[in-house]
Amino acid sequence: MPQSRRLRRIATAALTCVSLALGALALTPMAATAAVGDTQIAWVEVEDGVISGGPALNSGDHGNFSGSGSYTFRETGMTSSMTVTAPEAGTYPVWIRYAAGPLGGAEDVTRSMGLTTNGSRQVVSYPLTGSWESWAFASATVTLDQGANTIALNCQRNLPTEMCRLNLDAIQVGGLAADTCVPTAVPAGAARLFDGTFATFDLWRKAGGGGFGRQTDCTIRGFRGPGSTWTQATTSQQANPYTLVLDWLRRDADDASSVYVGSATSNVTNPTTGYRVMIGATDTATVTSADGAFTQAADAAALAAAVKPVNQWNRYAVQVTPARIRVLLNGTVVNAVDRTVPLGGYIGLENRSAAAQVDFRDIQVQPGVDLGPIAGPAKRATKADGTTPNPGGESTLAHLVADAQRWATRGASGGTARIAFASPTALEADLVPTAASVTYAQAAAVVDAEPLVNMRLTGAQIKTVLEQQWQTTSGGQVPTPAFVRLGASSGLTWTHDVSRPQGDRITGTWLDGTALNPAGNYSVTVSQSLAAGGDNFREFTDGLVPQVRQATTVSALAAYVGDGSTTAPLAVPQSQRAVGVSVPGGAPSSYVAGTTYALDLSSWSYSNATDPQDATVDVTIAGRPVGSFPVDATRTDNAFDEDGRVAVRATIPADLAAGTATVRIVGTTTGTTVTRTIAVTAAPPAPTPTPTPTLVPTPTPTPTPLPTPTPTTSKVKPTLKVKVKPGRVTARQTRARLVVTVASTGSTPTGKVTVRAAGKTYVTKLRGGKATVTLRAFTAAGKAKVKVSYAGDTATLSAARTLKIAVLAP
Known part of the structure; x- marks a missing residue:
């Protein structure tokens, strides 16, 4: 123990018998209409009195005491004398907190002991409490003088009426009932584990030498060395996911404690099962397994920003689900441990040492x-009626589930997944947040619970998997449904042409914009049922080194939704993974500059009214805007996900040089992107006209020439402003939206705005002087450079600016 602390505690003990020390206790002010004695005037700890006539303080060998311990009265002459200051003379009730456990035989009866007030002695009865860990209140009345009074508990076993053999804890003077602490409020359905009252404190049991005592401010504090206290209430044995909420406070730099969850035992100092969430100078929010085999420190930056200093209250919310413990400190996520966690088990508090006292209050299970x-919302695909699930439709929910499964297996222990697929037939419910937030129960209801399997597939095998969306059984029959659209993780895209023969309809596959290598190996995660060839996706059974991972479909989705800050909403997938692409009449070997480029697109739209939808697509050729074209999002019951059709008919720039050019088609809302490479032939030169014979004209007088006016321009220089939404952009999750405003004097600018970011070009039209461009999610954290340019119009000059977007790590 530090010397300063030791001296402070010695000084405090020397003053405990002085009435002024009682001024620090929680005294309830006298109401103007209250009778003498109706209001508590003092709470006096027996151990703080002048102890005489027997051995030293019992040191709290039994738990659930108040203050710093209790005192055992068992021999004649044992006394604790305490000073109480009364605001006025009169009769006051006293409430004596005690424990009377079994002794055996004739001694297991109601016991009695003396209570002396200002020299006047009476005998108080103390019925058995059932055990030495169970406490009760015995009541009596005393007459006090105004000012200082002496109240003493004393044992006279030589008198036939007194047995003593009691543990005495504290005396409350005044009040209409014992324990004036008001229970802290809890949300509906929550269980109070400690709400400030003795009624809930008595549901805990001490293990080990150290213990916890309730204080006069209705909190509990650890004392006297290593030990723990465990709740015995059945409410602590949780069968479903729960959140343990509690407040804690450290008074000195060396104070330390821990919170236990999921322990199979409730009577040990150091449990070997369950998990421990620590509190201390250097290890706050560290999570360890109780057996010490596993330790994960809190996120240092998040912890530093969230934790409050000594002498200020902090609040833990420890979320426990079957595969995860997540720790929120003062509302900020500071640690998340993905491990198998027992939902049952006991909840406990640890006292690490005699010097490390930590206070707790408001302990509840929600x-x-x-x-x-x-x-x-993220929803399943539906048919045209808007309600009937359609496994053949592309859906934001299937993509979100796939994103979650890739995220859960992104690390080395999960297989370093780069791609994940999710089957729509495993989706049981839409994910619709309540007040913008998602609960574990909602996430668990979305998808069938099963293990995740990580494997290696070649680019050619991934193409085969995608071909199997057009279903056939192992016997070659076409089942119902005849088409199942896989959900895919972000970054994976493909195109198809339904006019091509079965087994050869996938015309291109890309990962983060790079074509898949047919011979390359890719780490892919799927559910166990898909890995076994479910839904006729038999190609998964040929994956290399398939391995069941710790995460499940449910734990992956719950952890993905719950990852990171509780204030930054998780982005819902926006863009299509699959797009139908065909060239009417067949693609020519090359296109002549100045002629029409024609392309028919399908499968461009999600099916739900709440899903993101494109009204138009913007097209560029060789980076030059060539037009915007409408999306026909008419809903049908097309079984092959062909709704969302676009007819692109764009004029290739006449001055485009011969060579290859990239055609880029981008959805103006979702950012869905299709790129094609075409060969361009230069436009033929214009024919030279036949010369006309020259005639000699009759000379005429030459008129005096008029002065030629100097050309002037009336174009106005505009202002160009760009606003980035949302304010928090996260790599691989957030699709930043740029709101571009172009303003000038005397007119509203029209024309095109071009945005270049992360190697991609986006072109859109101004409408009312404004344009909104949705970027694809950035792939890496850092400062992303974005260039915004306005081409100008007949009345407005061009303008450009460059900005940097802060992209956060996921």
């Missing part, structure tokens, strides 16, 4: 776990 906010 049913369920709030994972955090999501930017909007």
